[in-house]
Amino acid sequence: MSTTVAIMPAPVTLTEGAVKELYKLRDQQEISNDFGLRIGVEGGGCSGMSYVLGFDQKKEGDEEFTLEGLRVFMNKAHGMYLMGMEINFQDGLNARGFTFNNPNAASTCGCGTSFAV
Numbered sequence: 001m002s003t004t005v006a007i008m009p010a011p012v013t014l015t016e017g018a019v020k021e022l023y024k025l026r027d028q029q030e031i032s033n034d035f036g037l038r039i040g041v042e043g044g045g046c047s048g049m050s051y052v053l054g055f056d057q058k059k060e061g062d063e064e065f066t067l068e069g070l071r072v073f074m075n076k077a078h079g080m081y082l083m084g085m086e087i088n089f090q091d092g093l094n095a096r097g098f099t100f101n102n103p104n105a106a107s108t109c110g111c112g113t114s115f116a117v
Contacts, residue, residue, distance in 0.1 A: 010065035010066075010067050010072060011065075011074065011079045011082055011083045011084070011085070012039055012067070012072075012074075012082055012083075012084075012085045012086070012087060013067070013085075013086045013087070014067050014068055014070075014086075014087050014088075015086060015087065015088040015089070017088055017089040017090070017091070018087045018088050018089040018098065019067075019068045019070070020089070021089040021091075021098070022037060022070060022089075023070075025055075026055065026070075029055070031055045034057060035055045035056060035057055035071075036055070036056070036057075036058065036064065036070065036071030036072055036073045037053070037054075037055060037056075037067075037070050037071065037072045037073070038052060038053070038054055038055065038056035038072075038073045038074070039051075039052065039053055039072060039073075039074050039078075039082065039087070040052040040074055040075055040078040040082070041078050041081050041082065049081065051100050053087070053098055056073060058073050059073070059075070061075050061076055061077070062074060062075055062076070063075075063076050063079070080104075081102075081104055082102065082104070083104060084102075084103045084104065085100060085101060085102040085103070085104070086100075086101040087099070087100055087101075088101065
């Protein structure tokens with residue numbers, strides 16, 4: 001008798017630029033392998049909700065995914081706000097930082113780090 005384990009696809013994607021920057025940050029800050037990349041949302045921001053992106057330990061209620069070799073943690077409840085989102089890193093003259101392309105956002109603020117659903 002065999003057991004089949006369903007592997008859920010990660011609800012978000014990372015561009016090549018985001019992956020390179022995240023590995024660079026992890027190495028520069030000497031982040032332990034016990035930590036993973038936390039992607040989520042929190043209340044606040046000029047449009048109602050703000051994105052969470054940073055290295056953290058796994059917490060109760062988290063789902064774990066692997067994206068481009070990075071451990072990723074996301075609270076199960078945040079998936080409905082972030083499903084299909086693409087995270088990019090821009091390093092240009094006009095802007096530098098992570099950007100969030102979220103198809104679930106009804107509106108976003110000018111800074112691009114908060115949104116409304």
